[in-house]
Each structure stands twice: as C-alpha cells, then as structure tokens.
Amino acid sequence: MDESSLEAAFIPALHKPTALLPIAKHRTSILYLVETFPVTIVVGQTGSGKSTQIPQFLENAGWCTDGKVIGVTQPRRVAAITVAMRVAEEFGCEVGKEVGYSIRFEDATSSSTRIKFLTDGMLIREALVDPLLSRYSVIMVDEAHERSISSDILLGLLKKIRKKRPDLRIIISSATLQAEDFRSFFSGPKGEAAPDDTHIDDIASIISLEGRTYPIDILYLDSPAEDYLEKAVSTVFKIHENEPNGDVLVFLTGRDEIEQAVQAVSEWSTKLPPGSQSILPLPLYAGLSADQQMYVFEEAPENFRKVIFSTNISEASVTIDGIVYVVDSGFVKLRAYNPKTGIESLTATPVSKASAAQRAGRAGRTRPGKCFRLYTEEAYQSLPDANVPEIQRSNLAPFILQLKALGIDNVLRFDFLTSPPAELMTRALELLYSLGALDDYAKLTKPLGMRMAELAVEPMMAKTLLSASSFGCLSEILTIAAMTSLGGSVWIQHEGEKKKTESAKRKFSVEEGDHLTLLNVYQAFVTKGRREARFCHENLLNFRAMSQAVSIRAQLKRYLERFGIKVEESLASPSASTANKAEQIRRCLTAGYFAHAARMQPDGTFRNVSGTTVLHAHPSSILFNRKADWVIFHEVMETANKTFIRDITKINKEWLLEYAPEFYKTS
DNA sequence: GAGCACTGC
Structure with missing residues (x-):
C-alpha cells in the first residue's frame, strides 16, 4: 500500500483529542517536586486523577512514616466522601482505616489513617486545636481555583504555618488560569529576589497534567x-x-x-x-x-x-x-x-x-x-x-472571628490571597464589637468571643445561644439555632401545591413569628412524629432537613456542654407553655439580633432602624401579610425587585434599648 | 400577594 492511498482514505481530524496519558507517567516528577519544593502547584482538569493518585504516590514514597498524615481538602462534603471511598478501594482498605475522611457530623478516620480527606472548613477548625497542623506531613488543597472563602483563608494560614514548619509540604490543585497567582502568593512576584533575572524560584513550582477530555x-x-x-x-x-x-x-x-x-x-x-x-x-x-x-x-x-x-x-x-x-x-x-x-x-x-x-x-x-x-x-x-473571589463579596464576620481565635489579632495584616475590601473588614469588626465578641482593642473577648468562634453558627446566632441560659430558654434556642441554619429548606414545595404547603404550615404557626413556629415544627417532629419520614411526608416537611436539624442541634449542645453550660431539655411547645417562656425566647433573640431590627410601616412594608431601606417580609414568613410593629429577623436578601427579610419575630422596641444600649444610644 | 445560585463548621 502506498502513501497516497492512505491520504485519500483518511482526513486529518480538525481537533486532536488530548492524549489519554495516565497520571502515573508524572509520578516521578510529582514526587521530585514535592521533595524539593515546599509548595507544588498541580494544574490538571477533572479526570486527571490528581485527587485520587497523588495522595497514594506520596503515601507510597514514605510521606506517612512516624504516624504522619497526608491531608487532602475538598470544597464540598460529598467530594470528600466519594474521593475517600475511591482511594480506599484502590488502596485495598476499608474507609476509615488507612484512608478516611472527616466532615461535619462524620469522622471516618482512626489512629491508622494515613490519607485523610476533609473539607477545607474542617481543616481550619483543626488548626484551632493544633495551630501548626503538626499531624500532617503534606496538605493538598484541591480545587483551590474555585476561590471559596475557606480555601483562601486556609492558603493564608498554610503560608504562615510553613514559616514555622519548613518540613511541611503544600500541594495546591488549580485550573490553568490561576496557577501563577498561587505561585506568586507563596514565592512573591517573579524575579523579586533577583534583579539579574536569573533567580530560580525555590519555594513554589508548577506542574501540568493532561486532562482526559474529548474535543x-x-x-x-x-x-x-x-x-x-x-x-x-x-x-x-x-x-x-x-x-x-x-x-x-x-x-x-x-x-x-x-x-x-x-x-x-x-x-x-x-x-x-x-x-x-x-x-x-x-x-x-x-x-x-x-x-x-x-x-x-x-x-x-x-x-x-x-x-x-x-x-x-x-x-x-x-x-x-x-x-x-x-x-x-x-x-x-x-x-x-x-x-x-x-x-x-x-x-x-x-x-x-x-x-x-x-x-x-x-x-x-x-x-x-x-x-x-x-x-x-x-x-x-x-x-x-x-x-470575584468569595472573600471579596461576603459578610466576613464569621471568618474574622475564626482568625482571631487562631491567634491572628491583626486581621488587617493577614496575608490574603486577595485582600477583601476595607469596608467589608470594618463592617465585620463593628458587628463583632457590638456583639461583645471583641473588646475596645479589637481583641477577642474571653470567654464570650472565644466561644462564639468555636460555635458552628454565625455570630449573631452564637451570641443568642450564649445568652440563652440567662433567659432560661437554652433548650428552645438550641432548636431555633439548628432550624434556622437549615436555610429555608424545612418545607417541601411541590409544583402547583402551594395551597397545601400553606395549610400544612398553618398547623404549626405561632402568632409571634417564624422562630417560634420553627421551634414548634421541630418539637412536633421529635415527639409526635417520632423522628420518622412518614410524619414529614404527611406534613409536607423535608425529612432530610429535619434530620439534619437533629444533628446540628446535638452538635451545638455538645459545644455548650464543653463550655460548662448546662442544657436543661424541655419539650413543651411554646403555645402550651407559659406566655412568659415565649417572651423570654423573643427577648433572647433580640439580644443577638438587635442589629437586624425593623419596624412595620402603615403600608405593610418594613424599614430598618435608620429608615433607609424598604424591606418586605418574605412570602415564606408567617408574618407575610400580617400586622406587626417592631421585629427582628434572621436574614435579609436583595433580589432583582425587592429586599426580603426571612425568619421574622415580633419584639418590643424597649428590648432593643435594653439589650443593645450602645448600638441604639443615638436613635 | 409572591419566591434563593452554591458551599461549609
């Protein structure tokens, strides 16, 4: 067969498929780079096998001797679980043995765990207990290009830790576009240390892996x-x-x-x-x-x-x-x-x-x-x-609190991958100060601020929880904290069945507002409903969310008990108990949410305290289209047309002055 | 009288 006939039969493809190279080909170079450089940036698409293979290469090469652990962080819980399962299978062990994972509510690790997958938020938590993350020989931050707040903060922490722990190895997995940002974050801008331009970067290096995608x-x-x-x-x-x-x-x-x-x-x-x-x-x-x-x-x-x-x-x-x-x-x-x-x-x-x-x-x-x-x-x-990285467009209060708890007092000087706007920082510091988490010198208060940082709820709810004992309603506030952190997924909404959902809700509704209604729903679920799916189905409740609330509540209770705060459980529904109990709950909520206060206007909309913003009760609220005067709310969100407040409870104006005199002294 | 993308401790 001559060449010309071949040419006639085959037309060159317009696009060449990327070579299907297994990551194994890069094994030696990856190990060399990790051995040589403190920071290695791995560029590769989904499907390149980086998350599953690199930890195994490292374990094999002896990075887990002396009981050290390789930590791999993921931005999402499902990812931590599924990758751990796959690696455990390849490794030939049960999940939780040599290969394990750790996420909120689930710790599938043991003393024999060598490769540990965890969410980035979880690793930041571990730093609260072990500030140098000394158990880990290598930490791999997967999907760092997504630039979530927690992975950004984690990278800042790792940069700090690295200076005290030169033995620590950091691997960052990234998409092509951001690789250089990560490199210069750890090494400084190219050529900074070498005016003659011959400087070889000795801190961070970049390696690219071919992905397995089709054209x-x-x-x-x-x-x-x-x-x-x-x-x-x-x-x-x-x-x-x-x-x-x-x-x-x-x-x-x-x-x-x-x-x-x-x-x-x-x-x-x-x-x-x-x-x-x-x-x-x-x-x-x-x-x-x-x-x-x-x-x-x-x-x-x-x-x-x-x-x-x-x-x-x-x-x-x-x-x-x-x-x-x-x-x-x-x-x-x-x-x-x-x-x-x-x-x-x-x-x-x-x-x-x-x-x-x-x-x-x-x-x-x-x-x-x-x-x-x-x-x-x-x-x-x-x-x-x-x-735009999440850190530049979010409420920073929870993260400032965490940084402070990690001993980073001067948060304005913290080495952020991208600095958040100064206004965001100021706003967060002001809120934390007004809640009593920070003192006049912006130092974390003890025990209040420290405890707020440790609780896995946002600062205003943390303050509410830590005030609840003195209002005699800790059991109820624990439930309310768990229910509000579900973020509105309590009810199941079927298409075209809005009326049914409304009437299902009405069964649990409490006149004073959403927080007491949520409390009612939870208490019905754990008592009458015996925590069963059937009860949820009958009442159009989201079983998954309700079960989640049970776990969150238990976790928050454990934190409080660790602080030495006793939780006396009471399962009386607020309507059946004294009116006084309901009032104590509303007062307690005001002590944490005074910054989220609003007053209803004659036209049925709300105004915030300064009167600048028109707020609408969200249609999911019990107070939607009902009369009220002063209220506090859990959340405020602006959509294309309107600004909504969600999870609303009626309060008295005097309570604001009583629990937040500093905050309201001018108004 | 009308609606919130996603993730995490």
Whole structure:
C-alpha cells in the first residue's frame, strides 16, 4: 500500500483529542517536586486523577512514616466522601482505616489513617486545636481555583504555618488560569529576589497534567440574543432536529427560569411528528428534593433525548454522564454583600471565562461534544477571567472571628490571597464589637468571643445561644439555632401545591413569628412524629432537613456542654407553655439580633432602624401579610425587585434599648 | 400577594 492511498482514505481530524496519558507517567516528577519544593502547584482538569493518585504516590514514597498524615481538602462534603471511598478501594482498605475522611457530623478516620480527606472548613477548625497542623506531613488543597472563602483563608494560614514548619509540604490543585497567582502568593512576584533575572524560584513550582477530555466545538451567536431563555429553548429544538443522539445540558440561573423552560419544551415536544424521537426535559437545582434530583442521572427511556435545565449546580458539584451538548446562557446568580447596608444580594451576573470553560467541558466527558454559547464571541472576550473571589463579596464576620481565635489579632495584616475590601473588614469588626465578641482593642473577648468562634453558627446566632441560659430558654434556642441554619429548606414545595404547603404550615404557626413556629415544627417532629419520614411526608416537611436539624442541634449542645453550660431539655411547645417562656425566647433573640431590627410601616412594608431601606417580609414568613410593629429577623436578601427579610419575630422596641444600649444610644 | 445560585463548621 502506498502513501497516497492512505491520504485519500483518511482526513486529518480538525481537533486532536488530548492524549489519554495516565497520571502515573508524572509520578516521578510529582514526587521530585514535592521533595524539593515546599509548595507544588498541580494544574490538571477533572479526570486527571490528581485527587485520587497523588495522595497514594506520596503515601507510597514514605510521606506517612512516624504516624504522619497526608491531608487532602475538598470544597464540598460529598467530594470528600466519594474521593475517600475511591482511594480506599484502590488502596485495598476499608474507609476509615488507612484512608478516611472527616466532615461535619462524620469522622471516618482512626489512629491508622494515613490519607485523610476533609473539607477545607474542617481543616481550619483543626488548626484551632493544633495551630501548626503538626499531624500532617503534606496538605493538598484541591480545587483551590474555585476561590471559596475557606480555601483562601486556609492558603493564608498554610503560608504562615510553613514559616514555622519548613518540613511541611503544600500541594495546591488549580485550573490553568490561576496557577501563577498561587505561585506568586507563596514565592512573591517573579524575579523579586533577583534583579539579574536569573533567580530560580525555590519555594513554589508548577506542574501540568493532561486532562482526559474529548474535543468540544464551541459555537457563538453572531448577534446578541434579546432573551436568553427563549434562545435557550429554541437552541434545544435546533439541536434536537439537527444533531445526532446525545443528551443536552442547559445552564440557566434559577428555579423560575428552569421551570419555564421545562414547561416550554414539554409543550413543544408534544407537537413533534409521531414516531420521531421525543424530548424529556428535566429540571435540576438545589431546591429540589433528592428524589427529584435523581431523575437527571437515570438513562432516558428509549427514543427519548434527555434535556436537563440546570443551575450552576452542574458546573462543579454534580456530574451527569452522557452529556454531548451544552447550552450556556452566559449568566449565573451570584451572591454579593453590600458593606454599607449589610444586605446580601443575589443577582444574575455574566459568567467568567473560567466558568464558561468549565461549562463547556461538561460536554466532552464521554465523547466529542458541542457547546452552544448564547452570546457573541465578542461578548465572551469581554468577560472577566475568573469570578470575584468569595472573600471579596461576603459578610466576613464569621471568618474574622475564626482568625482571631487562631491567634491572628491583626486581621488587617493577614496575608490574603486577595485582600477583601476595607469596608467589608470594618463592617465585620463593628458587628463583632457590638456583639461583645471583641473588646475596645479589637481583641477577642474571653470567654464570650472565644466561644462564639468555636460555635458552628454565625455570630449573631452564637451570641443568642450564649445568652440563652440567662433567659432560661437554652433548650428552645438550641432548636431555633439548628432550624434556622437549615436555610429555608424545612418545607417541601411541590409544583402547583402551594395551597397545601400553606395549610400544612398553618398547623404549626405561632402568632409571634417564624422562630417560634420553627421551634414548634421541630418539637412536633421529635415527639409526635417520632423522628420518622412518614410524619414529614404527611406534613409536607423535608425529612432530610429535619434530620439534619437533629444533628446540628446535638452538635451545638455538645459545644455548650464543653463550655460548662448546662442544657436543661424541655419539650413543651411554646403555645402550651407559659406566655412568659415565649417572651423570654423573643427577648433572647433580640439580644443577638438587635442589629437586624425593623419596624412595620402603615403600608405593610418594613424599614430598618435608620429608615433607609424598604424591606418586605418574605412570602415564606408567617408574618407575610400580617400586622406587626417592631421585629427582628434572621436574614435579609436583595433580589432583582425587592429586599426580603426571612425568619421574622415580633419584639418590643424597649428590648432593643435594653439589650443593645450602645448600638441604639443615638436613635 | 409572591419566591434563593452554591458551599461549609
């Protein structure tokens, strides 16, 4: 056979698939770098095997002698569990033996554990007890490019620890774009120590691993879409009509949009000619129950093309097999925090290039795929490289408290990967001061501030809990703290059954507000409902959330007992007990939430104390459309149209002056 | 009279 005939038969592929190189090929170089450099930055995509293989290479190479442990942090609990399970299997041991994991409520480790997977928040907690993290020989921070607050703070701590523990080895796993940021964070800017430019960085090095993805065609719109929701739906139709088999994943921003799109597609798909392949549209967002979420993982019935309309949950947290086409709206809902008002907002924002790449990558996991971006290539070029790190757009109070508890007094000087705006710091310090966690010199108070830092709830609730004994309602406040930390997932909402949910709620409602109502729900669950799923089902309660509340409550109780605070359990429902008990609970809540006070106006809306912000009771509140005067609330959030307050309780104005005279002395 | 993306101790 001559060469020319070969050329005639084969056409070179437009895109070459990335080589399927196993990470094993890099074993020696990784070990060399970890041996030589204090900090190693590993660049590799999902699927490169870095999280599972690198810890095993290190264990094998003797990094666990003398009882030392290799710690691998993950941003999410599920990831810590699943990676630990896979590594344990490859290692040939049970989870919890040589390979284990540690997350809130679950410690699957033992004295024989050598490779330990844990959430980054958990490792920061460990530093409270063991400030130099002396048990660990190597710490690998996985998915550091996501720039969560905890992984950012962890990196700052590790940089500090490294100076006192030169033997500690740090591995940071990152996407390509951010690798250089991490390197210069640990080594200083390139050439800083060498004016002659021949300086070889002796602190941090970067290694790249090939990922295992297939090529993906990226397609842009030639002119901007007026309505990306409409465009998303019509793009799905086009894919269905023109493209070969393969499931579709559509990225939208929220529940509303997703339900609309699912509706539109299912109406349209009934008009498909009989006999042709049909479409199965499915929603996916965090608010769905576990059962409803499971549908997206099931294979579509024969002659159906699965189309999943999803929030950002599928960008990193959830992986669905069989996706060949991705439709990217180009938007995501992001949380922001306004330090001037202390109000969080949640608004649809253009995605970053990093996010867009991650979304597109979801198409190429099993075979070559296509990504339809519902924006122009020009618009893509103007997107920011990465999202603004969480630390620059969040309420920092809980983290300042943790840093202080770790002995870092001068938080303004803390070495942040990216510094938070000064206003955010000031706001957090002011709040902590007003709660009594910090003294006039911004030092952590003892025991109050120290205990607030140790409790796994946000500062205002921590203050409430630590005040509860003196109000004689600790048992009740423990329950309320657990229930509010569920973040509104107590009730199950089925589509088109809003009325049913409302009447289910009414059964437990307490006139004074949401906190006492939540207390009522919990007490009914553990007594009448015997903590069973059936009770939840009958009352439209979220069983998973209620069980979670039981665990959180138990954990908080253990903390308090460790502080020497006695918890006297009482299971009387607030309505059945004296009115005095309910009042004590409301007073106690005021002692922690005085900064979240508002007063109802004649028009039914609320104003904050300074009168500057119009607040609306969230429709999920018992006080929605009811009359009230002064209230305190757990949470405030701004959406596109309105600013809502959630978990609201009626109080007396005098209590504010009684429990926060400093805070309210001018008003 | 109307709605919150995601994660964590």
